[in-house]
Amino acid sequence: MKKLLMDILIKVNILKIIGYSKKWIEGISIHSKMVKKNIIFIANQGINTDGHLFIIEAIQNGANIIVCEKKPSLIQKSITYVLVKDSIEALGTISSNFYDNPTKKIKLVGITGTNGKTSIATILHYLFYKMGEKNILISTMGIKIMSKKITTLHTTPNIIEINKYLNISIQKGCKYAFMEVSSHGIHQKRITGLLFTGGIFTNITHDHLDYHKSFDNYLSTKRFFFENFLHKNTFALINVDDKNSHKIIKNVLAKIYFYGIKKKADFKIKILKENINGNELIMDKNKFFIGLIGKFNIYNLLASYATAILLGKKKYEILKKIKTIKPIKGRFEQFISYSGIRIIVDYAHNPNGLKTVLNTIKKIKKKEEKLICVIGCGGNRDKKKRSLMGKIVYDLCDRSIFTSDNPREEDPKKILIDMKKFRSYLKKKDILTIVNRKEAIKKAIQLAKKKDIIVLAGKGHENYQEIKGIRYPFNDMKIAKTLLKNYNR
Structure with a gap:
């Protein structure tokens, strides 16, 4: 060019x-x-x-x-x-x-919020692909044009790469683009020049306060996206059940639609039955089962369905394909060993995300099934959330194993000390602290009995562990499967 x-x-x-x-x-x-x-x-x-x-x-x-x-x-x-x-x-x-102003030629939908961005973007990409609509996915898991994954220079694509691959996708016939929009990206003006057809607000809770300094600043950044990147001919799809949703839409010019489970909304869904294998739902008078676990995943599903409707797709067409959605890699991803130990890998890396995942499991697991959680907190990131996350795991799990996440430039031992700084830690239950993440996962497997549940939280889909500027190959699910096999579990 x-x-x-x-x-x-x-x-x-x-x-x-x-x-x-x-x-x-x-x-x-x-x-x-x-x-x-x-x-x-x-x-x-x-x-x-x-x-x-x-x-x-x-x-x-x-x-x-x-x-x-x-x-x-x-x-x-x-x-x-x-x-x-x-x-x-x-x-x-x-x-x-x-790159020829690609967002003038493609319908770009931005998804923002603390949790759910990757899941919604991925579900939308899958849905539209299955409905025969060529589209591009831009997320923290990478870029995908139709079924082809693109290798990029950065974990989070920069604005040059975004425009480049949007342009390539248009040349390949794509009409839709689904993109995660992070608070960092908004604040650092990394989405300048992009034209959005619509925006989705998932939720907002404690996260990235090391960067934004306060929750109000964090909220203002999310609001900035809806006020400045969505004009009157676009749509804003808002999770009405989030307590801050009314603050997001204050000065929005876009046509506003709400989705939710609890409150009155334009798009609603009802959970009829939930278990460890999925949910039985009713949406638009259609009853169906889906292999996604937890209420948080149902919000993601509903947001995706609503977006497809707002982009002009037929209800029956969406519902036909939505039933085939499978769990996303690193998002409540499950594996059951031959001895009956259940491994759940999830990207939950902030207090609300972690609490939601653990509460979901506690709600649907049987009483005799013990819950073991392996958790770490990222280095050079929000230190305030460390003890909050430590307390959540300690309060909700039968066994807690604190370990390294991506310590980056910090001493992992100091991060573990921070995680234990909560008042309710009265040594009623032991907290195991094992710096080496692989050893921590091994210990969890050794402690587990048949039908016990091990949650490996924080890293999700990631294929590396960052220590002192070096990214070492590491994937929670792969490590767990290898250890289970080695120990005949």
């Missing part, structure tokens, strides 16, 4: 252009080491690093156009400098322009 510089600067808030402007570009980068000839380098002010410090390196690697907020002290005649008010916003607009 090749574009003229001035064509990709349309709608960019430019302060000044220094140098020759009639240049061709063949790509965009925010990483100085990945720049080569005819690649435009955009110097972003990040959380940990400032791209302006790498302008010289980018030029040395071949960049001849630099987009920046601050004029470099050394101006080179052969280089074009585009001074902008906000380089992060410019990145979004430039990326969209370079």
Whole structure:
């Protein structure tokens, strides 16, 4: 792909252009080491690093156009400098322009909230694919165009990759895109330039307060998405049962629809029966069984159904396919060993998500079935939630094993100490602390008896464990299956 510089600067808030402007570009980068000839380098002010410090390196690697907020002290005649008010916003607009403004040609639905984003996006991708509608999924689990998974440079795709793969998906005939929208992405302006057909609000609870500093700031960020990215010809689908839903919709121009189980809503569902294998439901007068466990999953299912309706699909068509949905990898993913031990792997990594998963199991398990939980908390993340999560596991489980999650740059032993800092820990029950996550899972398997339930919480689908900047191969379900086999369990 090749574009003229001035064509990709349309709608960019430019302060000044220094140098020759009639240049061709063949790509965009925010990483100085990945720049080569005819690649435009955009110097972003990040959380940990400032791209302006790498302008010289980018030029040395071949960049001849630099987009920046601050004029470099050394101006080179052969280089074009585009001074902008906000380089992060410019990145979004430039990326969209370079890839032919893909969101003008595809129906993009953004899903935001503390929990449920990945599940809803994945269910929608599956539903539309099964209904014969070509679509793209953009989530923390990666990018998927129809059935093909795309390998990206980052766990969470950046705005350049998002526009690139949206453009590719359109060329392959996709008409719909389903994308997770994180609070970090909203706050850091990483979705600038994208046009949304609709937005879904799942819920909001304690999470990411290390970044947002307060719950009000976190809530305001979510609200910003609905107020600034959804116009009057779009839809906002809101979980009416969330206690903060009324705050989200204060100044929303989009057409508002509600979904829920408890309160009056445009889209409702009733749970007739639930057990460890799934739920019997009634929705739009249709009774059916689905192999998704827990009320939280039923909210995700309902939001997906409602979105499909709002995007113009027929009820009977959706219901026919919705019955075939299977559990999502790393989201209440189950395995039963030949000796009858049940393993449940879930991504629950915040207090509400963890409490919801454990309460769901307690509600549907038999009295004699013991609940064992292996849990850790991420390093260099919200420290306030550590003791909250520790207390939840201690209060709700028969056995608690505290271990490492992704300790990152922190000492995992200190994280475990933080997890035990709650008042109700009176040593009525033991808490096992095992730093090595594999050893912790092994201990849980050794403690378990037939029909006991082991929950491996926090990492879900992840295939790595991050320690001191290195990502080591690690997957909870794979480790558990291997250990069960090795110990003939």
